[in-house]
Amino acid sequence: MDPPSPARPIERLPEYVERVLETVAEIPAGRVVTYGQLARLLGSGGARTVGTVLARYGSDVPWWRVVRAGGHPPSGLQLPAREQYLREGTPLLGTGLGEYRIDMSRARWDPNDAG
DNA sequence: CATTTGACTGCGT
DNA sequence: AACGCAGCCAAAT
Numbered sequence: 293m294d295p296p297s298p299a300r301p302i303e304r305l306p307e308y309v310e311r312v313l314e315t316v317a318e319i320p321a322g323r324v325v326t327y328g329q330l331a332r333l334l335g336s337g338g339a340r341t342v343g344t345v346l347a348r349y350g351s352d353v354p355w356w357r358v359v360r361a362g363g364h365p366p367s368g369l370q371l372p373a374r375e376q377y378l379r380e381g382t383p384l385l386g387t388g389l390g391e392y393r394i395d396m397s398r399a400r401w402d403p404n405d406a407g
Numbered sequence: 408c409a410t411t412t413g414a415c416t417g418c419g420t
Numbered sequence: 421a422a423c424g425c426a427g428c429c430a431a432a433t
Contacts, residue, residue: 308430327415331429338428339415345430347414355414366414 305349308337312345319357322380323401324394326361333403357401363393 305313311334319325328339337345343366346355356373359365363385365373370390377384383395 306431331415337430340413340428341415341430343414344412344432345414348431350414358414360414361416369414 308334308341309345309349312337312342313349313353316346316350316353316355316358318403319354319401320407321354321357322382322399324357324359324382324396324399325401326359326396328361329400330358359394359396363396365392365394 312330315330315333325333326339327342331337331339331342334342339361342358346353346358346366350358354376356365356369356376360367364370365377370392374384374389374392376382377394383398384392385395386392
């Protein structure tokens with residue numbers, strides 16, 4: 293086959309990373325899951341692991357649909373995330389531009405539940 | 408191979 | 421409500 297790639301053509305992502313990205317891509321618009329919830333769905337890793345994966349590889353998936361346990365959007369991305377929530381009609385609580393929270397009781401998505 | 412690094416979490420103060 | 425903190429675990433260094 294081809295000789296060992298010299299520079300860095302197409303780096304293959306670690307299997308765990310691909311599984312995280314695939315699952316995030318399935319979260320319906322207007323719904324969210326928490327980092328810890330996602331880790332449990334995958335059956336491995338933890339909340340921080342998922343967060344680290346999204347930080348590094350999440351730019352091409354709906355990363356704003358993965359939020360913190362308390363309903364807070366990802367650290368440092370509250371503004372860009374908020375635009376998406378408004379656009380998708382995700383139920384929010386609170387008023388501040390950077391102090392709002394997702395209404396988890398309404399927005400939480402559970403793939404094992406009704407879709 | 409050993410250590411450090413996080414878009415986190417739950418509990419205590 | 422706001423901190424601090426130990427536990428977490430795959431990836432990156």
